[in-house]
Amino acid sequence: MTLTKADLVQQIYQNHESFTKAQAAEAVESxxxxxxxxxxxxxxxxxxxxxxxxxxxxxxxxxxxPQTGDDLTLDARRVVTFKPSGTLRDKVNKG
Known part of the structure; x- marks a missing residue:
């Protein structure tokens, strides 16, 4: 199962009575x-x-x-990595 942006909007809308659906969507987008x-x-x-x-x-x-076996040079690039907190890691491992 995948949590989508629409799911986030829906959860915020349902859990905050003072938010309209449009406000929940804007909060997620912001x-x-x-x-x-x-x-x-x-x-x-x-x-x-x-x-x-x-x-x-x-x-x-x-x-x-991989198709031709030719050597090539891959360009330098920036990547985003994620390291979960200990709290999240513990919760995920406990199921």
């Missing part, structure tokens, strides 16, 4: 926009009790085309 902007800007995103998103720089590296 959070995601702030999160994306932080990561694009190179900042880490720490959500206490959930985990930390990091932006890492990867160096160029050697690769291989």
């Amino acid at each position: 959070f995601l926009r702030l999160s994306k902007n932080a990561l694009v800007g190179g900042s880490d995103l720490l959500l206490s009790g959930f985990g930390k998103f990091n932006v890492r720089d990867k160096k160029p590296r050697r690769g291989r085309n």
Whole structure:
């Protein structure tokens, strides 16, 4: 099962009587926009009790085309990694 953005909006709408569905959608969009902007800007995103998103720089590296077997160089790039908090990790492992 996958939790979608629409599911988040619905949960916020149901759990906060003062929110309209449009306000719940805007709250989710605002959070995601702030999160994306932080990561694009190179900042880490720490959500206490959930985990930390990091932006890492990867160096160029050697690769291989699996169809032809030719060697090639993969470009340098930035990647987002996630490290769950101890609290989340414990809850996931306990089921």
